Amino acid sequence: MEEEKSSPPSDLTSESSLEHTDHDSNKATPLKKIDVLLKATGDAPIMRKKKWAVEGDKRVGWVADFIRKYLKLNSSDNLFLYVNQSFAPAPDQLVRNLYQCFGSDGKLVLHYCRTQAWG
Amino acid sequence: MACLTYEEFVTGCRVLLQVSKELGDSWVMCHSASDSSTIYLSKTQCFKADLSTSISELTAEKSESPDEIDKLIEDFTQEPEPPDPSSVSNSTPGYIITYEYHIVYSLSHSVPALYFNAWYASGKLLTLKEVWERVSNQFCEQIADNKWNSLTQTEHPVLGRPFFQLHPCRTAELMSNVCCESEQTPKDVKKYLISWLSMFGPVVGLEVPITYYNK
Numbered sequence: 290m291e292e293e294k295s296s297p298p299s300d301l302t303s304e305s306s307l308e309h310t311d312h313d314s315n316k317a318t319p320l321k322k323i324d325v326l327l328k329a330t331g332d333a334p335i336m337r338k339k340k341w342a343v344e345g346d347k348r349v350g351w352v353a354d355f356i357r358k359y360l361k362l363n364s365s366d367n368l369f370l371y372v373n374q375s376f377a378p379a380p381d382q383l384v385r386n387l388y389q390c391f392g393s394d395g396k397l398v399l400h401y402c403r404t405q406a407w408g
Numbered sequence: 409m410a411c412l413t414y415e416e417f418v419t420g421c422r423v424l425l426q427v428s429k430e431l432g433d434s435w436v437m438c439h440s441a442s443d444s445s446t447i448y449l450s451k452t453q454c455f456k457a458d459l460s461t462s463i464s465e466l467t468a469e470k471s472e473s474p475d476e477i478d479k480l481i482e483d484f485t486q487e488p489e490p491p492d493p494s495s496v497s498n499s500t501p502g503y504i505i506t507y508e509y510h511i512v513y514s515l516s517h518s519v520p521a522l523y524f525n526a527w528y529a530s531g532k533l534l535t536l537k538e539v540w541e542r543v544s545n546q547f548c549e550q551i552a553d554n555k556w557n558s559l560t561q562t563e564h565p566v567l568g569r570p571f572f573q574l575h576p577c578r579t580a581e582l583m584s585n586v587c588c589e590s591e592q593t594p595k596d597v598k599k600y601l602i603s604w605l606s607m608f609g610p611v612v613g614l615e616v617p618i619t620y621y622n623k
């Protein structure tokens with residue numbers, strides 16, 4: 290896999306990081322990107338690049354699909370995304386809403402695990 | 409392994425009921441006819457038959473397969489077309505399916521288990537095959553890969569009637585990964601059931617709004 294450099298245009302990322310230090314992001318425009326930190330739990334593979342800037346109007350399902358592609362998972366492999374160590378958001382939930390509810394220190398931490406859930 | 413004792417399960421149920429009442433949701437507590445100390449939670453919900461496809465429209469991958477992950481972030485534009493109210497739908501007319509969900513304590517696994525039944529407006533129960541087909545898109549391949557071990561019909565432990573069940577065998581393992589930061593950190597009993605429901609409910613159409621967790 291190639292070496293990742295900071296990916297999105299740096300002016301957009303740094304601008305969004307500065308403006309996300311407070312939680313008053315009701316003023317967030319749809320294009321404002323949110324710093325998302327992806328953390329592995331259990332025996333899930335750890336992503337080499339963990340911190341991503343994601344547009345607020347992207348949905349959780351998009352982030353899940355992205356992690357699947359990054360980790361080269363099959364669609365039959367289990368992947369659970371959750372926030373605050375406990376709650377699995379719906380796939381159609383906006384990243385912006387998750388950040389407003391669960392974000393801290395200017396970022397949203399999303400955990401993912403690959404545990405088989407049923408059976 | 410993050411298991412629950414029956415007393416912890418009852419505590420979790422009371423918390424979930426309280427939150428449900430505050431949010432105007434419809435969970436109720438039911439008692440066994442033969443033993444009033446045995447409880448389970450129940451909720452009934454109706455769906456239009458095309459509910460699962462609306463989720464697939466929102467999460468479906470439409471971008472070209474990327475060679476670089478970074479390019480994916482920049483170029484991924486997945487916006488479903490806004491619905492045109494003047495367009496005529498040529499799909500089959502929607503029909504209503506009623507789901508009744510039960511949260512029951514599994515004695516053999518010491519975890520909650522999700523049971524449910526589903527029927528058409530005529531009263532006809534869905535078959536197992538139809539239930540498998542209605543699993544939401546996010547999970548359908550995972551279930552299909554192992555369906556006879558994941559989602560089958562079995563006897564309801566309290567009511568004694570056939571109900572569909574998401575197998576609870578791996579629940580403790582999943583919850584220990586999710587809820588417990590380490591072996592030493594005790595699980596939060598009050599949040600356990602809501603966390604568990606947010607993982608298992610969506611598989612069979614039971615969405616848990618984000619407001620449950622804010623309470």
